[in-house]
Amino acid sequence: xxxxxxFGITLTQHVMRKQVLHPSARGQFSTLLTQIGVAAKHISAQxxxxxxxxxxxxxxxxxxxxxxVQKLDHIANDTFMKxxxxxxxxxxxxxxxxxxxxxxxxxxxxxxxxxFDPLDGSSNIDVGVSIGTIxxxxxxxxxxxxxxxxxxxxxHEQVGAGYVIYGSSTVFVYADxxxxxxxxxxxGVGEFFLTRDGLTYPKTTSILSxxxxxxxxWGPWVTPFLNQIKGRNDEKGRRITDRHIGSLVSDFHRNLxxxxxxxxxxxxxxxxxxxxLLYECNPLAFIxxxxxxxxxxxxxxxxxxxxxxxxxxTGLVIGPQDDVDLARRTYARYMD
Ligand code: AFP
Numbered sequence: 001x002x003x004x005x006x007f008g009i010t011l012t013q014h015v016m017r018k019q020v021l022h023p024s025a026r027g028q029f030s031t032l033l034t035q036i037g038v039a040a041k042h043i044s045a046q047x048x049x050x051x052x053x054x055x056x057x058x059x060x061x062x063x064x065x066x067x068x069v070q071k072l073d074h075i076a077n078d079t080f081m082k083x084x085x086x087x088x089x090x091x092x093x094x095x096x097x098x099x100x101x102x103x104x105x106x107x108x109x110x111x112x113x114x115x116f117d118p119l120d121g122s123s124n125i126d127v128g129v130s131i132g133t134i135x136x137x138x139x140x141x142x143x144x145x146x147x148x149x150x151x152x153x154x155x156h157e158q159v160g161a162g163y164v165i166y167g168s169s170t171v172f173v174y175a176d177x178x179x180x181x182x183x184x185x186x187x188g189v190g191e192f193f194l195t196r197d198g199l200t201y202p203k204t205t206s207i208l209s210x211x212x213x214x215x216x217x218w219g220p221w222v223t224p225f226l227n228q229i230k231g232r233n234d235e236k237g238r239r240i241t242d243r244h245i246g247s248l249v250s251d252f253h254r255n256l257x258x259x260x261x262x263x264x265x266x267x268x269x270x271x272x273x274x275x276x277l278l279y280e281c282n283p284l285a286f287i288x289x290x291x292x293x294x295x296x297x298x299x300x301x302x303x304x305x306x307x308x309x310x311x312x313x314t315g316l317v318i319g320p321q322d323d324v325d326l327a328r329r330t331y332a333r334y335m336d
Contacts, residue, residue, distance in 0.1 A: 008193035011037045011172060011183050018176070028111045029137070029160065032089040033174060036135060037183075037192055039083040040164040040172055043076045043118070043133060044185060047125075047166040072125055073097060076118035076133060090114050092146040094310055096279055101151055101310065112159075113138040113150055115279040120163075121247025130167035132249035136283040137161060151310070155282030155303035162283065163249045173199070173253065175290040201293030202259030205229065205323045209244045209251045210263040217267040221298070221334035225327050229261070248275060252284050252318065256291060261319030263327075265298060273297065273315035277307055281316050294324035298331045 009017075015030040077097035084090045085102075089110035093102045096117040104110075116135040124131055137160035141150050162174030170185035172192050180199040183192035208229055215223070232239040243260065245251050251262050266273045275281050285295035285302035295302040295318040305314060317327045 007189075008195075011192035011194070014181065014183070014194050014197075018178070026111065028089040029176075032084075032087060032110070032112055032114070032137065033160070033162075035083055035087040035089065036080075036162070036164075036174075037172060039080045040133060040170065040192075041185065041190065042079045042083070043164070044166050044170040046072060046075050046079070047131065047170075071122075073119040073122040080116055080118050080133065080135075084114055091140055092151060094151055094278060096120075096276060096311075099310075101146075101148070103146055109146075111140050113140060113146070115151070115282075117249075117276070117279045120249045120280065121245070124245070124247050129245060129247060130165055130250040131247055132163050132165040132167075132253070134163045134249050134280055134283050135161065136279060136286070151278075152307045154306060155277070155285055158282065158286045158303075161286040163253070163287075165250055165253050167250065171195075171253065173256075173287065175287040177290075180287055180291045199256065199291050201256060201288060201291040201320055203292075203320055203322065204259055205261045205320050206240060207243050207255055207258055207260030208240055208263075209242070209255060209260050211244060211246070214265075214267075217269060218265050219268045219298070219331075219335060221327075221331045222263070222265050224334060225330040226263075228326060228330070229323065248280060248284070252288075255319060256288070256293070259320060261317065261323050261327075264316045266315035273313045275314060275316050277302070277305060277312045277314045278310060281314050281318075282307075284318060288318050292321065293319055294321045296324055296328055299328065299335070 012034045015033045019025055019027060019030045077095055084093060085104055088108055090112050091104055091109040092113050094115040114135055114137055118133055119131055120134055121131040136158050138157055139159050160176045165171045172183040182196040182199055184195045185192050229240055254260060255262055264273060264275050281302050288295050297315040298317060317324055
């Protein structure tokens with residue numbers, strides 16, 4: 001009888017194994033990913049106490065040291081910042097929670113720029129719904145001081161992106177230039193274990209995911225597009241169903257696994273979307289494309305959109321390639 005314990009490949013082992021395939025790499029990308037994993041474990045532990053933290057945070061309670069209890073999104077932001085700052089792999093960070101870019105001190109600077117949303121869907125925390133962290137990784141363009149053009153750049157310059165879902169389990173998904181892998185946290189061991197490698201976006205759409213109460217604010221292409229999708233249900237069978245959590249990262253994760261299309265179109269009154277390009281749409285678009293899916297703002301590929309402001313918003317249609325193409329064609333018919 002074998003006495004060897006049967007356990008899986010950890011996140012660290014997986015990224016190190018991939019690094020071996022790139023002998024010229026300095027190892028900073030691998031270190032960065034494993035450190036994001038460390039930050040995710042810290043945040044996951046806090047999220048498990050979310051009800052308590054949010055209630056105390058919302059009422060402005062003080063903790064035992066007499067400090068004001070922080071809300072969970074601030075805790076997640078501080079955790080991510082602190083871990084990455086010390087990692088020696090990052091030169092600057094942009095966060096949903098920060099007005100400006102955070103520049104890492106020169107002696108700690110590394111080869112990468114990271115943009116992140118520390119806790120997407122945080123308005124769902126007090127009702128116990130899945131939330132997550134989203135991150136985008138860009139290589140530095142040059143040595144020395146970080147310049148703004150290293151932050152404000154199109155999403156196709158990413159070399160990695162990922163997210164962590166704090167749901168019924170804690171799931172870490174990341175994409176590099178080669179593909180998408182997912183890991184699940186074993187809380188007993190305190191490690192992320194590889195659960196899916198070479199993740200691919202299902203080709204057929206089976207889920208439609210959007211906030212339909214925004215209909216009065218949509219441009220004229222959205223309803224005809226939705227009618228084409230919904231029109232696939234008929235007497236013979238149901239091919240499409242509706243699922244919408246209202247936490248982008250959780251909606252995206254479900255759609256990636258099960259085959260869904262997510263829409264948050266621009267508001268025709270302002271011409272602006274709601275979602276943020278740098279740390280929400282670009283990383284998810286990168287992951288979608290690496291898995292064989294697609295992402296547009298209605299018209300243009302998300303990853304090609306110029307970024308001119310840190311907290312820039314955009315429209316988003318993200319899902320299986322064929323139906324994202326259908327959205328683009330419908331947009332062209334009604335909007336051009
Ligand atoms: P919060 O982090 O403030 O909860 O925002 C979440 C979010 O950006 C995205 O994750 C949701 O899908 C979207 O907002 C929902 O917003 P609507 O209420 O406009 O549908």
